[in-house]
Amino acid sequence: MAHGSRIEPATEQSHLRDLTDADFEKFRRIIYETAGITLNEGKKELLRARLGKILRKRGLTSFTDYLAEIENDDSGDEITVLLDAVSTNVTSFFREPxxxxxxxxxxxxxxxxxxxxxxxxxxxxxxxxxxxxxxxxxxxxxxxxxxxxxxxxxxxxxxxxxxxxxxxxxxxxxxxxxxxxxxxxxxxxxxxxxxxxxxxxxxxxxxxxxxxxxxxxxxxxxxxxxxxxxxxxxxxxxxxxxxxxxxxxxxxxxxxxxxxxxxxxxxxxxxxxxxxxxxxxxxxxxxxxxxxxxxxxxxxxxx
Ligand SMILES: C[S@@+](CC[C@H](N)C(=O)[O-])C[C@H]1O[C@@H](n2cnc3c(N)ncnc32)[C@H](O)[C@@H]1O
CATH class of the missing domain: 3.40.50.150 (Vaccinia Virus protein VP39)
Structure with a gap:
């Protein structure tokens, strides 16, 4: 998997704050088209926080770099990682008894x-x-x-x-x-x-x-x-x-x-x-x- 350019931790936070509307739209489209999951405007912050963790782990500088990784991956593994990050998994034993x-x-x-x-x-x-x-x-x-x-x-x-x-x-x-x-x-x-x-x-x-x-x-x-x-x-x-x-x-x-x-x-x-x-x-x-x-x-x- 080809990772994008890497940055020093000191500058990381400011870069990660920047999830542009255009990139948010692209993530939203991929998630909807792949899994049927709809993310409204209000979910932008949640997406930024969750995907920010993936970026940090990989040392990526921007959400655009991460989008490129997803788009260039033919195996489907990147989509799985993305969906893992956005899915809500709350559950419990005998829920709704x-x-x-x-x-x-x-x-x-x-x-x-x-x-x-x-x-x-x-x-x-x-x-x-x-x-x-x-x-x-x-x-x-x-x-x-x-x-x-x-x-x-x-x-x-x-x-x-x-x-x-x-x-x-x-x-x-x-x-x-x-x-x-x-x-x-x-x-x-x-x-x-x-x-x-x-x-x-x-x-x-x-x-x-x-x-x-x-x-x-x-x-x-x-x-x-x-x-x-x-x-x-x-x-x-x-x-x-x-x-x-x-x-x-x-x-x-x-x-x-x-x-x-x-x-x-x-x-x-x-x-x-x-x-x-x-x-x-x-x-x-x-x-x-x-x-x-x-x-x-x-x-x-x-x-
Ligand atoms: C909130 S949990 C519900 C778990 C359990 N059914 C319950 O009621 O406690 C929703 C689950 O649906 C899964 N999910 C969301 N979209 C999906 C899709 N397109 N295909 C399969 N599973 C999906 C999520 O990964 C998540 O684990």
Missing amino acids: DHFRFMESTVLPALAAARNQTGARKVRIWCAGCSTGEEPYSLAVTLRETLPGIEGWDVKILATDISTRVLQIARNGLYAGDKFKTMPSPVVNRWFVPAEVHGEGGYYRVQHAIRKMVTFAHLNLHADYPFKGPFDAIFCRNVMIYFDRPTQETLVNRYHRYLAEDGYLFIGHSESLNSIAHPFKYVRPAVYRKTGAASAERKGPSA
Whole structure:
């Protein structure tokens, strides 16, 4: 990778303060065209701060030099670094717990009854935008705690994200003790083991029984998908919030094609499908279902 000219640390700060409107526009375009993520004017400072770290690390003098590195890189690695820097990865175990309760009370018992009847004991879930892994591991725990005889089932949770940095943390499966505040301790003790890592509050490692249910993969939701589905449920929560309406609409309609008949789509509670055209049936807050009678017209809550 060819780096641009290097500077002395004393002059670095003033150079890095200078993210011109033209360069900001170029970054915005690249990020939108690659990942569908929209950055409004208000995000200029955030972008300057985050990309400034990359510039400092590489000894680059300007954002223009960094843009040139991205534009001259055919491998796609530079784009990945850029997207790693701009993505927002906030997540937690059993975030928005109502969804996990609904899985436990309704989705999984119905699935178990249906699949036990046919003998095809198989479950496929896609966690799209899984961040550092807390969401897919929470799903795996829910399945373990809910599906009787799960050892005899073929269960796979596909967990994907555009950020290689978060995927590394997710695959590692090691979390600080304070991350488990939202989980009852018997559940923590069943599925996580104290790790030999020093740090305040201790660390826990995801048990093998949970880990083996989840496959992590790098995937841009905006690109082609190297799988067909169908999935019984897709969790895409707190991801589409960063996309504009046309991008959300394309994605949601794509999810419809990747779901099994009667499959569920879970979105974040602060998100809504109200203003986009989609064929889903509204079930409850932030939960939608693919039904046989689905049509292309918008079906949402009356609110
Ligand atoms: C705020 S986190 C949400 C994590 C989790 N779903 C939750 O609700 O707790 C959003 C995640 O979406 C990912 N993301 C953003 N744009 C993406 C894209 N185009 N393709 C795949 N993942 C994307 C980010 O990297 C980030 O990890």
